[in-house]
Amino acid sequence: MTVSVSPHVKSGQSVEKIMWTVVACLLPPLILSIFIFGIQTLIISIISVASCAAVEAISQKLLHRPVTIKDGSAVITGLLMAYVIPPGVPYWIPILGAVMAIYVAKHLLGGIGFNIFNPALIGRAFLMATFPVAMTSAWLPPIRDGAIFRYMGPAVDAVTTATPLYILKHYGPSALMEKFGSMPAIYGDFLVGWRPGCIGETSAILILLGGLYLIYRRYITWHIPVSVIVTVALLTWAFGGKTLFTGNPLLAVLSGGLMLGAFFMATDYVTSPSQATAKLIFGAGVGALTVLIRLKGGYPEGVCYAILLMNPVVPALEEWFRPRRFAPQKGAQQ
Amino acid sequence: MPATTKTNFQLFTNGILNENPIFRLALSMCPAVGISTTVMNGIMLGIAVLFVQVFSSCTISLIKNYIHPRIRIPTYTLTIATWVTVIDLVLAAFLPAAYKEMGIFVKLIVAFAIITMRLEIFACKNSVTSSFWDGVGMGLGFMFGMMAIGFVRELLGMGTILGHDVLGFRPLLFFVLPAAGFFCVGIMMAMFNYVELVYNRKKRAEKR
Amino acid sequence: MKEIIRITLGLTVSCLIAALVMGSVFIVTDKAKRHNEHVNVQNAMLGLLGYTEAHPAPSDLRLYTVYRYIIEDGDVRTLGYMVPVTGNEAVRYQLVVMDLDGQFVDRFKLDITPEKAQEAVERASALKAVLKPPRTFVYSDSTIIARLGKKRLAYLLPGKFPGFKTFIQVILAIDPSFEIIGLEIMEHEEDPGLGAEIKQDYFKNQFKGKSFEKIKNINVTKEPLPKEYKRYLEAGKGDGTPLPKGVVDTIRSKYQDRDIYALTGATISSKAVTDGVKNIIKKFAYRMNRLDSLISEQHIPVAF
Numbered sequence: 001m002t003v004s005v006s007p008h009v010k011s012g013q014s015v016e017k018i019m020w021t022v023v024a025c026l027l028p029p030l031i032l033s034i035f036i037f038g039i040q041t042l043i044i045s046i047i048s049v050a051s052c053a054a055v056e057a058i059s060q061k062l063l064h065r066p067v068t069i070k071d072g073s074a075v076i077t078g079l080l081m082a083y084v085i086p087p088g089v090p091y092w093i094p095i096l097g098a099v100m101a102i103y104v105a106k107h108l109l110g111g112i113g114f115n116i117f118n119p120a121l122i123g124r125a126f127l128m129a130t131f132p133v134a135m136t137s138a139w140l141p142p143i144r145d146g147a148i149f150r151y152m153g154p155a156v157d158a159v160t161t162a163t164p165l166y167i168l169k170h171y172g173p174s175a176l177m178e179k180f181g182s183m184p185a186i187y188g189d190f191l192v193g194w195r196p197g198c199i200g201e202t203s204a205i206l207i208l209l210g211g212l213y214l215i216y217r218r219y220i221t222w223h224i225p226v227s228v229i230v231t232v233a234l235l236t237w238a239f240g241g242k243t244l245f246t247g248n249p250l251l252a253v254l255s256g257g258l259m260l261g262a263f264f265m266a267t268d269y270v271t272s273p274s275q276a277t278a279k280l281i282f283g284a285g286v287g288a289l290t291v292l293i294r295l296k297g298g299y300p301e302g303v304c305y306a307i308l309l310m311n312p313v314v315p316a317l318e319e320w321f322r323p324r325r326f327a328p329q330k331g332a333q334q
Numbered sequence: 335m336p337a338t339t340k341t342n343f344q345l346f347t348n349g350i351l352n353e354n355p356i357f358r359l360a361l362s363m364c365p366a367v368g369i370s371t372t373v374m375n376g377i378m379l380g381i382a383v384l385f386v387q388v389f390s391s392c393t394i395s396l397i398k399n400y401i402h403p404r405i406r407i408p409t410y411t412l413t414i415a416t417w418v419t420v421i422d423l424v425l426a427a428f429l430p431a432a433y434k435e436m437g438i439f440v441k442l443i444v445a446f447a448i449i450t451m452r453l454e455i456f457a458c459k460n461s462v463t464s465s466f467w468d469g470v471g472m473g474l475g476f477m478f479g480m481m482a483i484g485f486v487r488e489l490l491g492m493g494t495i496l497g498h499d500v501l502g503f504r505p506l507l508f509f510v511l512p513a514a515g516f517f518c519v520g521i522m523m524a525m526f527n528y529v530e531l532v533y534n535r536k537k538r539a540e541k542r
Numbered sequence: 543m544k545e546i547i548r549i550t551l552g553l554t555v556s557c558l559i560a561a562l563v564m565g566s567v568f569i570v571t572d573k574a575k576r577h578n579e580h581v582n583v584q585n586a587m588l589g590l591l592g593y594t595e596a597h598p599a600p601s602d603l604r605l606y607t608v609y610r611y612i613i614e615d616g617d618v619r620t621l622g623y624m625v626p627v628t629g630n631e632a633v634r635y636q637l638v639v640m641d642l643d644g645q646f647v648d649r650f651k652l653d654i655t656p657e658k659a660q661e662a663v664e665r666a667s668a669l670k671a672v673l674k675p676p677r678t679f680v681y682s683d684s685t686i687i688a689r690l691g692k693k694r695l696a697y698l699l700p701g702k703f704p705g706f707k708t709f710i711q712v713i714l715a716i717d718p719s720f721e722i723i724g725l726e727i728m729e730h731e732e733d734p735g736l737g738a739e740i741k742q743d744y745f746k747n748q749f750k751g752k753s754f755e756k757i758k759n760i761n762v763t764k765e766p767l768p769k770e771y772k773r774y775l776e777a778g779k780g781d782g783t784p785l786p787k788g789v790v791d792t793i794r795s796k797y798q799d800r801d802i803y804a805l806t807g808a809t810i811s812s813k814a815v816t817d818g819v820k821n822i823i824k825k826f827a828y829r830m831n832r833l834d835s836l837i838s839e840q841h842i843p844v845a846f
Contacts, residue, residue: 096506104517126508129507129508129511129513130506130507130508130509131507132507132736132806133806137764298706298810401552402548402549402552404545404549405549405552405553405556408553408556409552409553409556412556412557412560413560415560416560416563416564419564419567419568420563420564420567423567423568423571423572423575424567424571426571426574426575426578426579427570427571427572427573427574427575427578428571428574430578430581430582433578434582507736510736511736
């Protein structure tokens with residue numbers, strides 16, 4: 001077993017350290033996204049983080065609770081929320097998302113350490129429901145010539161594109177190849193991050209490296225990411241093609257927000273289980289729901305809703321797989 | 335609960351403020367969340383509930399001495415169902431214009447908790463006049479609650495009030511969706527509780 | 543024991559009273575209620591054909607209903623069309639039976655008037671008189687054919703298809719060349735503010751004037767609805783200055799062969815309606831062509 005970091009054993013010092021390490025691991029995809037989608041991704045992220053921190057301070061003041069901005073959890077929420085919104089949205093969108101994420105999802109629905117749902121994802125779901133047009137059409141084609149200021153200014157509407165998952169869902173794999181080139185080229189681009197998508201979700205490799213570092217530092221365990229990714233790969237392989245067992249698991253894992261979701265969102269301490277078996281089941285649930293939404297649902301991508309749907313199951317999982325401390329044989333090992 | 339000592343006017347205001355069905359009694363939350371998307375929906379459902387509540391309350395308080403206590407709930411359900419059916423049929427037959435707007439709302443009412451609850455805790459113990467005023471108050475209180483939620487949701491979700499464009503744009507589409515129903519009801523309930531808190535604090539301070 | 547009897551008695555009596563009240567109200571109101579429903583559908587149909595209160599339908603407009611039944615005789619399945627036929631004095635119904643390839647099988651005279659034929663029960667008893675067991679029949683759908691004088695004006699097709707949430711009920715009006723005259727949404731439960739916008743003029747009027755060729759492979763596009771087209775589609779609403787005649791014609795011809803512009807945030811509802819309309823028309827055109835050729839081949843003096 002790795003170090004168990006359940007909410008109830010947090011002490012101020014270690015929480016701060018963990019949180020700022022997570023922030024550091026999240027930064028490389030953001031820096032790369034500036035070169036993929038332009039400088040406005042940085043602006044959106046800064047606005048998102050700043051408004052999350054501000055809302056956190058204000059709501060803690062309002063609710064007569066100690067202000068805890070310094071622990072960095074609001075910063076992570078802000079970063080993650082920015083990472084899962086499209087790069088071409090208006091700048092005021094993350095501010096509204098921050099109010100929903102921090103004030104409602106985090107402080108009203110439980111408070112720090114006890115919130116049921118992942119705040120960043122609630123923020124995104126709220127934005128999706130409220131601004132469906134902006135949130136589903138503000139995708140930008142990646143910049144390939146280094147002109148990072150191209151999408152600044154009012155002409156953004158004219159250049160929007162569709163995400164790979166959208167193309168795959170509505171037009172099939174051949175349309176995807178037509179748009180993004182041969183399969184090996186697609187894998188390469190998707191791995192590095194040069195594809196349309198949300199701000200911080202495109203670079204599979206940087207997210208993977210960040211996640212692996214967190215696992216190495218034992219801030220998160222391998223269970224949830226591995227079970228999410230394996231479930232998605234298996235189920236896509238089985239049901240994603242025209243006939244059984246002809247789906248493309250690699251593409252499914254590299255596209256959408258799966259990597260980001262598996263490593264940084266499904267592993268959120270407060271909203272994921274702390275026992276190994278429960279983690280595996282939680283991850284499998286997230287993976288299965290993701291595939292279900294991707295293949296059969298109305299939206300092309302389902303990671304966000306899959307995690308949100310599994311969040312309320314966590315208390316039950318914790319209860320079922322609670323270590324039995326007083327059992328005569330097994331209890332001794334734990 | 336013994337027969338009420340309140341005056342008719344008190345009974346009337348009681349349903350609207352002190353014991354507002356939605357915000358204070360937390361009854362009939364399904365419609366409050368589900369179809370409170372516009373002010374018009376609130377008014378329509380409010381009228382429908384008002385009629386069914388008043389008719390059922392009066393009926394039950396008329397026959398209260400003949401109801402066997404063991405079967406009172408089935409009797410209430412039967413009474414409500416009868417009145418809903420009667421109102422539905424009469425509207426459909428003689429007021430087709432109103433039925434076009436209100437038909438779907440009337441049919442919903444059979445399953446409303448608020449009506450059964452008022453029959454159980456009020457109408458079966460009180461006189462017909464008191465029950466009538468209680469029914470009117472409850473119906474209007476429900477209508478007021480639905481309209482308040484509908485006002486917020488319609489304004490923020492569609493930028494309109496009663497179908498008239500007031501904002502010229504649609505601010506937050508979220509408020510049209512069912513999830514926002516929970517959101518609005520929760521926030522408004524909190525506001526009601528807060529007002530009560532402040533009011534009680536003031537009262538206590540005055541007493542001292 | 544006495545207790546139980548009293549409870550049973552109480553429940554029975556209250557149920558009886560309730561039943562009595564509901565029953566008598568039903569008897570009093572039933573006729574008027576059904577009349578209102580009928581008027582409602584009738585008004586929607588006339589509205590689709592362009593007749594309103596201000597501009598009422600001419601007196602020689604006739605609406606004839608054709609009912610389609612699926613008849614099973616053991617393993618053999620045939621199609622039965624109840625068609626109105628002009629007789630010596632009044633319109634009567636005949637049942638024309640064809641096999642699945644559209645070949646003529648049989649023809650029966652039915653003893654039923656068009657007014658009575660509106661009731662499913664009446665139709666069933668009239669059909670039972672000619673279709674002896676073991677033949678069974680199931681109602682499939684009906685089509686209303688509008689006739690103005692000697693000219694066949696339009697087909698009115700009531701239809702039902704799955705939307706985003708539950709079924710969407712529509713009435714579709716198409717002209718004899720299967721071009722869409724209009725679409726009316728009768729019942730639906732889509733999300734208000736999103737999918738419920740299918741009822742709005744700027745969505746449903748997009749179907750107006752789409753030719754049969756276009757409808758066969760129509761799709762939805764997620765492009766934003768152009769401003770001038772929206773103004774054109776909402777012209778019937780009466781607010782704002784009406785578009786000049788020349789502009790109307792250019793806009794109409796410009797967008798006639800475009801796909802349907804999806805509602806923002808409700809692509810699925812838009813697609814459901816588009817696909818539903820496409821299916822209804824495609825199936826109907828196929829069936830109507832067969833029925834028409836059979837009617838002319840057999841020299842049936844149909845009323846429509």
